Amino acid sequence: MGRVVAKPEVCIGCRLCEIWCSVAHSRSRNIIKTFLYEEKKPFPRVTVEEKLPLTFAIQCRHCAEPDCVAACIGGALFKDPASGRVVHDREKCVGCYSCVLTCPYGSIVVDPKRREVFKCDLCAGLDELYCVSHCPNEALVYVPEE
Amino acid sequence: MRAYDYVIVGNSAGAAGCIEGLRCVDKSGSIAVIAEENRHIYSRALVPYYLDGKIAGEKMYYRPADFYKRAAVDLLEDKAVKLDTALKRVELADGRLVGYGKLLLATGGRPIFPPIPGLDKKNVFSFHSLDDALGIEETLPAAKNAVILGGGVIGLMAAEVLHRKGLQVHVLELADRLLAPVIDETASALVEKTFQEAGVEINTRNTIEKIHGADRVENITLRDGRTIPCDILIVGVGVTPRVELAEGTDIKINRGIVVNRNMQTSAPDVYACGDCASTYNFVTGETHPLPLWPNAYRGGRIAAFNMAGLEREYTWGTSMNAMHFFDLNLINAGLNITGSGGGDWEIIAAVDEQQKTYRKFVLNRDGRIKGFVLAGQIARAGIFLNLMRREIDVRGFRQELLSTSFGYSNLPDDMRWQLLENEVILGVV
Ligand SMILES: Cc1cc2nc3c(=O)[nH]c(=O)nc-3n(C[C@H](O)[C@H](O)[C@H](O)COP(=O)(O)OP(=O)(O)OC[C@H]3O[C@@H](n4cnc5c(N)ncnc54)[C@H](O)[C@@H]3O)c2cc1C
Numbered sequence A: 001m002g003r004v005v006a007k008p009e010v011c012i013g014c015r016l017c018e019i020w021c022s023v024a025h026s027r028s029r030n031i032i033k034t035f036l037y038e039e040k041k042p043f044p045r046v047t048v049e050e051k052l053p054l055t056f057a058i059q060c061r062h063c064a065e066p067d068c069v070a071a072c073i074g075g076a077l078f079k080d081p082a083s084g085r086v087v088h089d090r091e092k093c094v095g096c097y098s099c100v101l102t103c104p105y106g107s108i109v110v111d112p113k114r115r116e117v118f119k120c121d122l123c124a125g126l127d128e129l130y131c132v133s134h135c136p137n138e139a140l141v142y143v144p145e146e
Numbered sequence B: 001m002r003a004y005d006y007v008i009v010g011n012s013a014g015a016a017g018c019i020e021g022l023r024c025v026d027k028s029g030s031i032a033v034i035a036e037e038n039r040h041i042y043s044r045a046l047v048p049y050y051l052d053g054k055i056a057g058e059k060m061y062y063r064p065a066d067f068y069k070r071a072a073v074d075l076l077e078d079k080a081v082k083l084d085t086a087l088k089r090v091e092l093a094d095g096r097l098v099g100y101g102k103l104l105l106a107t108g109g110r111p112i113f114p115p116i117p118g119l120d121k122k123n124v125f126s127f128h129s130l131d132d133a134l135g136i137e138e139t140l141p142a143a144k145n146a147v148i149l150g151g152g153v154i155g156l157m158a159a160e161v162l163h164r165k166g167l168q169v170h171v172l173e174l175a176d177r178l179l180a181p182v183i184d185e186t187a188s189a190l191v192e193k194t195f196q197e198a199g200v201e202i203n204t205r206n207t208i209e210k211i212h213g214a215d216r217v218e219n220i221t222l223r224d225g226r227t228i229p230c231d232i233l234i235v236g237v238g239v240t241p242r243v244e245l246a247e248g249t250d251i252k253i254n255r256g257i258v259v260n261r262n263m264q265t266s267a268p269d270v271y272a273c274g275d276c277a278s279t280y281n282f283v284t285g286e287t288h289p290l291p292l293w294p295n296a297y298r299g300g301r302i303a304a305f306n307m308a309g310l311e312r313e314y315t316w317g318t319s320m321n322a323m324h325f326f327d328l329n330l331i332n333a334g335l336n337i338t339g340s341g342g343g344d345w346e347i348i349a350a351v352d353e354q355q356k357t358y359r360k361f362v363l364n365r366d367g368r369i370k371g372f373v374l375a376g377q378i379a380r381a382g383i384f385l386n387l388m389r390r391e392i393d394v395r396g397f398r399q400e401l402l403s404t405s406f407g408y409s410n411l412p413d414d415m416r417w418q419l420l421e422n423e424v425i426l427g428v429v
């Protein structure tokens, strides 16, 4: 497993990666249904940073030595040794935000209303990486682990 | 005598970090864990969530039931009572001797009970273990009035849970404000306001004068002269490192078991981490106890690499807390500089008491962040911890730190791309 890497110089700040990340993590995986009908709008796990003219997307780096895993008091975060993915188990998460405190990239996304957190799961179980495949400018690429 | 390549005393955050670290680099070395709490590895930090009914008992467990089996760890469920660093062995309460190649002390902390007569009564609890949680749970149905001794992180978590359970809660704090060692006056005031709005009685500059009752606490006379009813008393005034195994050996103790940056004690082949240890604080450069979950886990992991012969340094730990009380979220790390700064410190801060948001950054003379507090809006807080860790000069964008949408885009180009060197691809156009 690797991670998704941004090319800031060709990012146009359209935030389609955020939109499609939400869709990827929705119930229906349909863009219209996701935003019009789904009661619980899925949070994008990728963040587009913007300070014009600069824009670029950033999401979990699936760190080799993940700070979030060390910090998690609930045992909800772990690095899967087989895939290298840093996985968040929502069942075990208590919303303590220790991971938010420690992730150096700000890549744990918070839903303050529900005290829930989300992170990039590299589209586990899906057949494509939604942010990568829907970026109109190819400003996101998947880089496998060296 | 059975001997193991690696022996770990304690069965919590530090132990988990060590086991997982060891198994990354040494798949075959033998490992034993000595554990006096007769339970599968659990997170004591989940005690408040358990009592709040947010999680069921089995969710207290920090790792799956087959954790030891999968890591090929022998679990010795007994208390270690004696350490012999010359013969390299540990004696258990039942007389068994366990030899070690490398030893990790991850014995954690012990809740402090101040010398007040009556704290041995039946309805008095610390807020530290699963046993405490179960005892409190049993006492709750018949309880109406709770007294919490200590207005620190642990005491306040207990206060919130018991309030939610429908009890009338009094918090007693000796200092003139809550959480004084952790956050500054402004943040303390936000926390106090939050508790008062919820209906929790906060009594600062106050403590227990006298406990009344036979085998149970019934009433408590406070220092200010009032006597209040009490059906359950929680003592949450802090933890002290459990150093007893190291006492009387050649292991140096200074509040906690002193370790160097390799997590090594002054005795050969003996390491320590977590709440029992005095470890390196990267912000101050000093060595002292930093009793927090991330420090225990990461300290155990770094110890593991060194125990297995790979040199690694622990320069990651500092004071860091993610807290929440009712609807107020708080994150802080590094130095807690109170007042308006001055002297060596430059303070960048903004508070909105209505919205209950607060951001404060403490910079040293060279513009390096040495501490910060975020209340209300805590999103992406780890970026600040990273700027602090990497000793980034933030003076060029200091006011932008106060923006709730602060991110790497606020940094000057060269600085940003240096920090994100491996995270982006540049030079494509
Ligand atoms: C209610 C509560 C909430 C908390 N919330 C947070 C939080 O939100 N964030 C955070 O960062 N930290 C939090 N903490 C602190 C965190 O839980 C501790 O820092 C962490 O548990 C330390 O882990 P440790 O491995 O050093 O030791 P401990 O968790 O204290 O475990 C040590 C273990 O060693 C065993 N042991 C000790 N001596 C012996 C012996 N001689 N023989 C055999 N076994 C022995 C003990 O019984 C114990 O099981 C909280 C703590 C509490 C109590």
Ligand code: SF4
Residues within 6 Å of the ligand: A059, A060, A061, A062, A063, A066, A067, A068, A069, A086, A102, A103, A104, A105, A106, A107, A108, A119
């Ligand atoms: S959430 Fe943050 S700390 Fe955790 S693996 Fe991803 S980038 Fe690393």
Ligand code: SF4
Residues within 6 Å of the ligand: A071, A072, A073, A074, A075, A076, A077, A088, A092, A093, A094, A095, A096, A097, A098, A099, A100, A117
């Ligand atoms: S919020 Fe959830 S995932 Fe993050 S540290 Fe807390 S329990 Fe772990």
